[in-house]
Structure formats: C-alpha cells, structure tokens
Amino acid sequence: MNFKTTYKITLFCLSFMMGCKTIKPTLFVSKSPISIESPYFQSWVAGIQGGGSGVDVFLPVKDLKNITPDSLHFRGQRVKVIYKDQYITARFQTPDNQLEKVILSNEPLAEANNKLLPLGDNSPFDLPKNTCVLSYRLNNKRYYYKILDLTKSNFTPYPSSPPPTH
Numbered sequence: 001m002n003f004k005t006t007y008k009i010t011l012f013c014l015s016f017m018m019g020c021k022t023i024k025p026t027l028f029v030s031k032s033p034i035s036i037e038s039p040y041f042q043s044w045v046a047g048i049q050g051g052g053s054g055v056d057v058f059l060p061v062k063d064l065k066n067i068t069p070d071s072l073h074f075r076g077q078r079v080k081v082i083y084k085d086q087y088i089t090a091r092f093q094t095p096d097n098q099l100e101k102v103i104l105s106n107e108p109l110a111e112a113n114n115k116l117l118p119l120g121d122n123s124p125f126d127l128p129k130n131t132c133v134l135s136y137r138l139n140n141k142r143y144y145y146k147i148l149d150l151t152k153s154n155f156t157p158y159p160s161s162p163p164p165t166h
Contacts, residue, residue, distance in 0.1 A: 026124075026144055027143045028143075029143050033067055033136075034061050034064055035062055039147050039151070041074070041151075042055065042056050042153040043055050052093060053095075054091055054092050055091075055094065056089060057089070058089055059088040061088055067136045069081045069088050069135075073127065073132060073133040073135065074133075075092065075127070075129060078123040079091065079092055130148075130149055131148050131150065
C-alpha cells in the first residue's frame with residue numbers, strides 16, 4: 001500500500017469513530033420520589049376543521065419536593081411538561097383534524113410555499129398504550145420513572161381549539 005491509500009483509510013476510520021455519539025445510560029428509578037395519585041389521560045378533538053386533536057396526560061401530585069419535571073414520553077412521542085395547580089400535564093398532538101394547506105400543482109414554483117411535515121420529538125422508549133415515562137431532574141441528573149396503568153378518561157370534544165393545559 002502506498003502512503004496516500006494508508007492516509008485515506010486512516011482518515012476515514014478516524015472520522016467514523018469521531019462521528020459516533022456516546023450513549024448515556026438511562027437512569028430508571030424503581031420508586032418515584034413524588035406521590036402520583038390516579039394518573040390519567042384524555043383524548044380531545046377541536047370542533048372546528050383544522051383545530052387539532054390529541055391526548056392530554058395528567059399526573060396529579062401533591063408536592064414536587066426537590067425534583068424538576070422535564071418531559072413525558074407517551075405513545076412514541078416526547079413533550080415538555082407543565083406543572084400547575086398540583087398537576088404535571090403534557091399535551092400530545094395526533095395527526096387527526098390538523099390544519100392542512102398543501103398546494104398541489106404542475107408548476108413547481110406554486111408548491112414552493114408548502115411546509116415540510118413536522119418531525120416531532122420521538123421517544124426512545126417502546127411503551128404500551130396506557131404507560132408513560134416521566135423524565136425529571138434531581139441534583140443536576142436526569143432520571144426516568146415509568147408510570148403504569150394510566151386510566152383513560154372520557155373523550156372531550158371542544159367547540160373550537162382546546163383550552164391550554166392546566
């Protein structure tokens with residue numbers, strides 16, 4: 001082998017190794033640091049065309065103690081959570097009843113204003129339909145707690161767009 005070939009192979013191997021990300025271990029906890037009482041989820045749909053649809057997940061808690069809830073993983077998605085009025089709440093969008101303004105034409109410039117489909121924030125966890133994972137921070141470390149057997153609440157139709165979560 002000549003010098004150029006050896007150099008190219010070495011450069012390729014180094015760039016491949018440097019491009020790989022290190023995978024952080026997932027810190028699941030077996031016992032929640034907070035008391036979550038009767039967690040549930042509720043499907044909703046807006047009463048107007050394009051008003052959206054989704055599922056809200058509610059985790060009733062009395063006291064957060066010293067944790068900071070970050071996000072919730074549910075049905076293949078991950079969203080940021082809101083803590084208000086003793087509820088940790090997350091709103092997951094579903095593809096039904098979303099506003100779609102897609103221009104189809106034989107003229108390529110007419111379609112230039114079409115937006116790409118949103119990628120969303122996918123969850124790395126493969127969970128059953130009534131299970132979620134709460135991501136939270138404690139002492140600058142991220143932890144995950146799996147919540148099993150969420151109760152399904154009655155479906156809620158809204159006359160327009162849904163109100164903000166708790």
